[in-house]
Amino acid sequence: MASIAADQISKLCPCSSRVDDILDRSGEERLARTGGGPQDLTLSQEEALNRFRSLLVEHNLVRKRDTDCDLLRFLRARSFDVAKAKAMYEAMLDWRMQVGADTIRETFDFPERNLVKDLYPHFHHKTDKLGRPLYIEKLGQLQVDELMKITTMDRMMMEHIQEWEILIEWKFPACSRKAGKTISQSLAILDLKGVTMKHMSKQVRHFIQNISKVDQDYYPEFLGKMFIVNAPMAFKAIWTVIKPWLDKRTQKKIEVHGSNFAPKLLELVDKQNLPEFLGGSCRCPQGCEYSDAGPWNEARYHISALAEEQDDGASFGDCRHRNVKDKGPMQWSCLDT
Numbered sequence: 001m002a003s004i005a006a007d008q009i010s011k012l013c014p015c016s017s018r019v020d021d022i023l024d025r026s027g028e029e030r031l032a033r034t035g036g037g038p039q040d041l042t043l044s045q046e047e048a049l050n051r052f053r054s055l056l057v058e059h060n061l062v063r064k065r066d067t068d069c070d071l072l073r074f075l076r077a078r079s080f081d082v083a084k085a086k087a088m089y090e091a092m093l094d095w096r097m098q099v100g101a102d103t104i105r106e107t108f109d110f111p112e113r114n115l116v117k118d119l120y121p122h123f124h125h126k127t128d129k130l131g132r133p134l135y136i137e138k139l140g141q142l143q144v145d146e147l148m149k150i151t152t153m154d155r156m157m158m159e160h161i162q163e164w165e166i167l168i169e170w171k172f173p174a175c176s177r178k179a180g181k182t183i184s185q186s187l188a189i190l191d192l193k194g195v196t197m198k199h200m201s202k203q204v205r206h207f208i209q210n211i212s213k214v215d216q217d218y219y220p221e222f223l224g225k226m227f228i229v230n231a232p233m234a235f236k237a238i239w240t241v242i243k244p245w246l247d248k249r250t251q252k253k254i255e256v257h258g259s260n261f262a263p264k265l266l267e268l269v270d271k272q273n274l275p276e277f278l279g280g281s282c283r284c285p286q287g288c289e290y291s292d293a294g295p296w297n298e299a300r301y302h303i304s305a306l307a308e309e310q311d312d313g314a315s316f317g318d319c320r321h322r323n324v325k326d327k328g329p330m331q332w333s334c335l336d337t
């Protein structure tokens with residue numbers, strides 16, 4: 001079938017053309033709205049991207065799935081220091097080989113998933129006003145002792161990695177297609193209602209620390225914003241424990257609220273997309289925690305639907321560089337992850 005017309009790409013993928021009005025937006029808002037493509041780069045940053053790409057190609061490190069959008073995540077995480085970004089990228093490749101991340105979607109079975117969610121509610125649910133998937137945790141309902149009777153921390157880590165791969169390969173492309181633009185970040189909502197220092201046992205602290213390392217070191221810059229709600233009086237002490245595990249870029253993305261959070265959260269998320277317990281109106285029949293509601297479960301936004309439209313599997317709105325190894329600098333298109 002015919003490839004996407006140039007005007008379609010320009011309309012649907014912000015990485016394919018310059019945007020005139022981005023200069024007066026804040027950095028994080030700009031990245032969230034445009035997808036973090038080349039229109040966000042200064043000349044020196046473009047040069048850093050070109051050097052980084054060439055260096056990875058020279059050492060035969062670039063994966064088939066990698067694009068300039070992906071390379072930019074590592075550069076941003078290391079303040080466009082090419083040497084540090086390369087070291088981070090290589091460490092990511094080594095880690096993925098060790099844990100089997102490339103095949104974890106198919107090879108890791110987690111039959112205790114729903115039981116785990118009963119004791120540690122964490123789930124994706126619909127999207128915010130920018131089209132980003134919502135990730136929600138209800139930490140106050142965490143029951144570690146009961147959790148350890150049905151699973152292990154190691155298995156929960158593997159499930160966490162598997163969910164990352166599903167998000168990247170399945171959910172982001174579906175969100176991108178629905179939004180008509182690149183979606184490569186999420187909005188995380190942490191509900192701390194009922195949380196006390198008792199929830200921060202040594203085992204939990206160790207798990208959170210390991211999770212933070214995985215997220216920051218191996219899946220950098222996928223977090224758009226973190227919205228912490230129902231922060232208790234003890235939050236200052238909890239934050240003192242957690243803050244050292246987070247890099248400064250992540251810390252800047254975190255917004256903390258007490259119990260009167262709903263008006264601010266509703267500025268980011270439409271009421272019908274937000275679960276009722278967070279001030280929204282959504283009441284999924286099976287419970288929002290278990291519904292997995294979102295564009296990724298709507299047939300018209302599935303990757304399989306894209307394949308029917310395009311013989312090259314191109315994904316609307318998903319910022320892609322067609323072939324990092326063969327193309328010159330800053331040649332952008334919209335391709336499937």
